[in-house]
Amino acid sequence: MTLRVAAIQMCSGTAPERNAATMAELVRDAASKGATYVQTPEMTGALQRDRAALRAALRGEDDDVIVRTARALAAELGIHLHIGSTAIGLADGKIANRGFLFGPDGAKICHYDKIHMFDVDLDNGESWRESAAYTPGETAQVVDLPFGQLGFSICYDVRFPELFRRQAVVGAQIMTVPAAFTRQTGEAHWEILLRARAIENGFFLVAAAQGGVHEDGRETFGHSMIVDPWGRILAEAGPSGAAVITADIDIAAVAAARGKIPNLKNARDFSVASAGDSAPTTGGVAA
Template identity: 70%
Template sequence: MTTTRVAALQMRSGTDPMRNVADFEALVRDAAGQGATYVQSPEMTGALVRDRASLKALLKPEADDPVALAAARLAGELGIFVHVGSTAIARPDGKVANRGFIFGPDGAKIATYDKIHMFDVDLDNGESWRESATYEPGTAAMLVDLPFARLGMAVCYDVRFPQLFRAQAMAGAQALTMPAAFTRQTGAAHWHVLQRARAIENGAFVISAAQGGVHEDGRETYGHSLIVDPWGRILAEADHDEPAVVIADIDPSASAQARGKVPNLKNARDFEVKVADAETGHRKAS
């Protein structure tokens, strides 16, 4: 059995990117000090700013983004893989990307991923979110071959779209990632079951760093960063919303074992959907 120590960082990012970078660096160093060779931060590591104009005033292009620069430096200095769950990046076309990064032990960028699914919802507690008003959605899923596993990248609201993770699993992903800034309301209702479901149905580890607590811009996030094994068992959790480092040792062979016990990926079949009309008895494709 060959295990790898992985870490999920729970943060409470505010409106000052440089202060958030300092908090991020301290947590990365803490995780590396505990032996983690892969460290993941949450969605919007660089800043959580609800006001669109204020957020855009803080934006930098990828080459100058302080979170990306810090992550590259830390990865190279500590000799680890640093996965920035996401941060807001100014695109060359004037739009904004909710972008994740993975940097290798040499400090070089390995991959990026732009969040595909936009959180455009009205919650029953009065909260309203329109991510599509600020961010340009990504169009491509991303897999990364790391020494310990083939890893799928995703961000937050993506977790509610199981077809993304099924596609990654079918392409060989042994670990799935869902760094997030889940609202407190939706997190309390759905966070754990969604993470465990994605792990079980794909026979894959799930690593999900989260934002937690009351933020400077007034939003509340759920916390409870998780690492889940391919059988759906929670290996490690921050069972609160305070900043924390969550650590677990994972063995990628557990993914193959889970898929051998329940070979649903292998047994999947294509099908069509039909609708029966109760009045006419006719059937038609939906």
């Protein structure tokens, strides 16, 4: 089956209402180009370093402006709309970095909470502690849609190949990586990580990114990307600013790539032994 997919690049500020309006304009543009699956980046609703301000702006899922706008847009345009993520207030007072998928009728199909927290210390004093504000998710999922099986990740998840492999093993044909990669890490690793995940699992990959200098002072890498199962870049945005990229993808290419290099089928359990270890651990990929 062939469909047109779109990745929306944004440079989200600190005001969710303003970001929602920008998102709506870009999603309508993508739909006008024929896209029936549209993805927005991580933290579409706001990029906000000030934790007090972030918490003050938090809403529950039912009251969130990005969620409300996305529901209406999906129904208005008759598309599958994937909000890469936005910050959602939880009942226990914590925060989820949560992605949403809405169907052409505007109903929520599912949500995904980012599993791996971006807790890093980079060069030049750049340091991030996502776990200080967000509660990690615990469940990955693959959803069966009319055009194929869709798997979910968010940003830093891309550095954990086992998450992608397990979703491929249970049938994912399109993998999603909405992100807000820093400029420093993006320059070093963004393209190679996306292409590697697509190649080693034989699926399409759609990665909508934040790009540019944001109101809260951070700088993100941009370069939203759509990659095919052979690792070819089908579409790519620039380093900064709003953009809409589209690509026509044929789901049959997934089976073709996996048929040529059937590494999902060829995977074997194995053990890992270290010197002096009489009880090696068992490795491999669980379905």
